[in-house]
Structures are given as structure tokens and as C-alpha cells.
Amino acid sequence: MRKQVSSLVIRRLLIALITLVIVSFAVFFATALLPGDTATILLGQSATPEAIEGLRNAMHLNDPAILRFLRWIGGLFRGDFGTSYANNVPIADLIRGRFANTMKLAGLTAAVSVPLALTLGITAAIWRGTLYDRFVTVATIGIISVPEFMIATLAVLLFAVYLRWLPALSLTNEIKSFHDLLRVYAMPVVTLTFGVSAQMIRMTRAAVVETLNTPYVEMALLKGASRSRLVLKHALPNALGPIVNSVALSLSYLLGGVIIVETIFNYPGIAKLMVDAVSTRDLPLIQTCAMIFCVGYLFLITAADIIAVLSNPRLR
């Protein structure tokens, strides 16, 4: 039995690896489609054809695409991300600090939204059909159906414009005390929490409701177990796998959310860097940022799948 689990997990990891290769292919070739010649862009309109040809050779732009792809991938593995076109700085330097900033934002959001969403999701499932449950369900559908920038603008409007509690922009270098920290991170975290929690609440509720519908829970009810015992002792341990699975899946929503949130609050993270790179068409930077996001996303969905396998008692 144990062998079966490890083979399933290994299989899943292999699939993730293959996916990663296809994804890096897609990212590389999507950016290689870019019209216009990089060397011409770098040297400007007035450059001589000889200079452009020289630069093309120096940057290996005349090599076949597959060679450039392999060189790029090899560089990524050695930690050499290349050089930004826009300001000629090694990408690793550009990314280092910003990556930490984005991780901080994501970590804080997870720390707030996971307990919140689990509480709301599980309680909504326990009191299913009540007014409370209806309210939670409608609110989550509403939040899922609107764009993130709308939640962000409404949050700014409410907390920064009308109530004047928080600043509308993030300036991370001005943090001196815990109070400052709270003020800087509050808005982005609140906005992201809304989106992430809404997803998580829906999935958690569905997982617990499904468990509560099983015969053994009915049996516990018939033998006279109290409601809290029913949920905590009987249903929850079995719903734990699906719940953790849904947490991992919902966190992958963060990756999409930060793109909007970092832009709107001017937060100095990876996503903001990437959006700026897209507007300046800074290819190597776009490729690297895209790969970071894809690896993060792939990691989370693979983790969710593996947890689902491990938590299935029939396979253990």
C-alpha cells in the first residue's frame, strides 16, 4: 500500500517537471514572437548596419531559436538570469529585493486569510441553509465575480478617502515601527485577502458539506452525538485533506491577485516589476518574472494534488 502512495507522488512530481518544461518553452517562444529586432531597439534607429550585426552576433541573436532556448534554460539553472535590456543591470540584482517584498505580502495575506476563510467556510457548512450561510455564499460569489481592481479601488475609497485611516500608496522604505508596517501593508493585504478568502471559503464549505452528507456522520447523529462533537470529532478529520488541498489551490490565486494589487498600490514587488517590464518590452526581465510566477503556481497546484493523495486513507 505504501508503495502505491510513493509511486503516485513520484508520478505527480514527474508530471510537474514535464509541465515546467512545456511552460518554459511557451514563455520563451511567446516572448520570441516579439516583433522588431532586439539589437535595433537597443542601438536605436541611427545605428549602422555593421554595429547592429556585431551586437546581434555578440548576443547570439543569429543562433537558431532552440539553441537560444537551451542557453536561456541553462542560465536559469546556474542562477544567471541575464541582463535587463532597459537599464543594463543584471536581472538577479533587480529581482532580489523585490522577490522578498512580494513574498512578505503573500505571507502576510496567507496568515490573515487562511484562519479567516477556514473559520467562515467551516461554520457556514455546519449551519448550512441558515441566513448566515446564505450571506456567506452570496458574499463570496459577489467577490469572485468582480475584478480585483474594483475591490482595491473600493478599499481605497473606504479606508483612505472617507475614513482616512490608511495611506493609499505603499512606501516600504519608510517603515520605522510596527504601526508603520501595519499602515503600509494593510490595504494590499486587505484587498488580496478578500479574493483569496472568497475562493477558500467556497471550497472549504463544499468539502465539509460533502463530509457531513456521508452515512457515518448520520450514524453519529443518530447515536446522539452533540453537534460540536459531530463536526470536530467525526467530520473534520476526514475533511482535512480536501480542506488543505483547497487552501493550496486558493493560495495560487494570490499569484494573479498580486499583479493587480502591486500595480494599484505601487508596491515594489516582482509583479510590479513585470508589468513595468511589459510596458518597456524588456524581454529577459519578462521571461524571468514569468518563470518565477509559473514555478510558484506549479509548486502550489502540485502540492495540492500530493496532499490530496496523501490524505486519502484508502491509499495509505
Place this chain on the structure above:
Amino acid sequence: MTNSTLSDRRGIRLGYRANLVGLSALGVIFLWVVVALFAPHMIPHSVGEIVDTDYFGPMSRDLWFGSDYLGRDIFSRILMGARYTLGISLAAVSIACFAGVALGMTAAVAGGWLDTLLSRFLDALNSIPSKLFGLVVVAAVGSSIPALIGTLAVIYIPGAYRFARALSVNVNTMDFMVVARIRGERLPYLIASEILPNILGPVLADLGLRFVFIVLLLSGLSFLGLGVQPPYADWGALVRENIGGLPFGAPAVILPSLAIASLTISVNLLIDNLPTRIRDRSVE
């Protein structure tokens, strides 16, 4: 033959009990479709004309929704924006679902290496976050309207494929499929006449959900300045160009987002309130 089964089904559908929430959601969607179709005849002011001496003006009798950052009428701009938001999303979702469903049915019926190859490849595309995918492709091919439609369609093909394939695999095991195969029917017939009529309901519901995703992604891209480009403006672009009015609580920032919300929430509510026999009829 397909036509007759379809019209039979539609006849039965009319017999379903109408649901108030579903009907009002349908009403809102219908309203936006009418607006998108007839916007040029409905707008009180030209979209480019500066009609207010002040910028970010409040709601007034003449300018119902106030004015934007240049003093243009935001009501007219929202009406015209409906054309871009609805038009681009509808075109993209049609392409995505047509391609995704056709590929999904083919993979399920053909099976074998074609199925494995397609599924692996499209699953891999599916594991690129959609907003990121959008950013990368827009960086590469630019944000002209046809490029946007193509990009959005490609991003949502894998999802439509996965859904249609899962449904078709179920139908594929039914006896009538075996009979049709023994009769010697070919792939196009099997797909169009045996599989499609049996998965049509859920596929249409899925199309609605995917439409919402596409509207949200398009608005997000436009909000980042990478979607619809001036002089045209969809609802996301309207929020972007007027974001400077946020500190004043200008209606020019809030109302375009409300327009998006009204459309997406309505579509979601409509699908949630569809009779379950249309929505979940995977195998009958």
C-alpha cells in the same frame, strides 16, 4: 437529426419553472446586450467631446454619471465601452469554447496517443496563471483588438477542453456510442451527432462561466494599460484613465467598475439559477 433533437429539448426547457433571481439576472444581461448593440444611437454626448468645464464632475441632470478626467461625459463612455467589453469577450469565449469543445470531444472519442498528447500539452498551458499568460502574450503580440481576442481565446481553450473532454469520456462509454461505432460511423459524425447533443447543456453553462473569467481578465489587462488602447476604451480602461479621481470619490472611477460587476454577477447568478437538469445533465 441534430436539429430536431435540439428543438425538442428547447421545447421541454420552456416548461421549467422560472426563477426570479435567474430572470432578473437575464434581464440585466439582456439590457447590456441591447446597449452594446445600439450604443451609438443611445449616447447623449459624443464620447470624445469635452462637455464639462470641470474634470471629475459630479452626477448632474445633464451629465448623469458625471464627467471624466478630461471633462467628457462618462455615461456615454460607459455605454460605448459596453461594445468593447462585451464584444471582445464574446468573440474570445466563442473561439475558446468552440476550439476547446471540438478538441475535447475529439480527444475523448479518438483516445490513444492523440488524447494523451493533447491533454498533457493543454494541461501544461493551464498551469500558467491566466493573468500572467495575458501579460506575456500581450508583450509579444501587442494589444490590438484582434490580438486581444486571440490571446484571451488561447488562454481559455485548455479549460474548455478539459471540461468537454471529461463530459465526453462519460458519454463515450454509453451503449449508443458502441452501436454507432459498429454501424461504422466516422469521427465527425460521432462528435457532432452523438456526443455534442448530450453535453450541450453543461457546455453552454461552462461557456457562461468562462465568459465571466474573460471579462474579468480583459478588464484587468485594460486596467494595467495593456488591454484596449485609446482612443477606444472598454470598462477596465475607463477605470484606469479615471483612477486619478479616486481621492475625490469621483463617479467616473466607480461607475465603470459597477458596470463590470453588474454584468459578471448577473451571468454568475443566471448560471447558478439555471434548472439543474440543464446545468448538470452530464449523462441522461
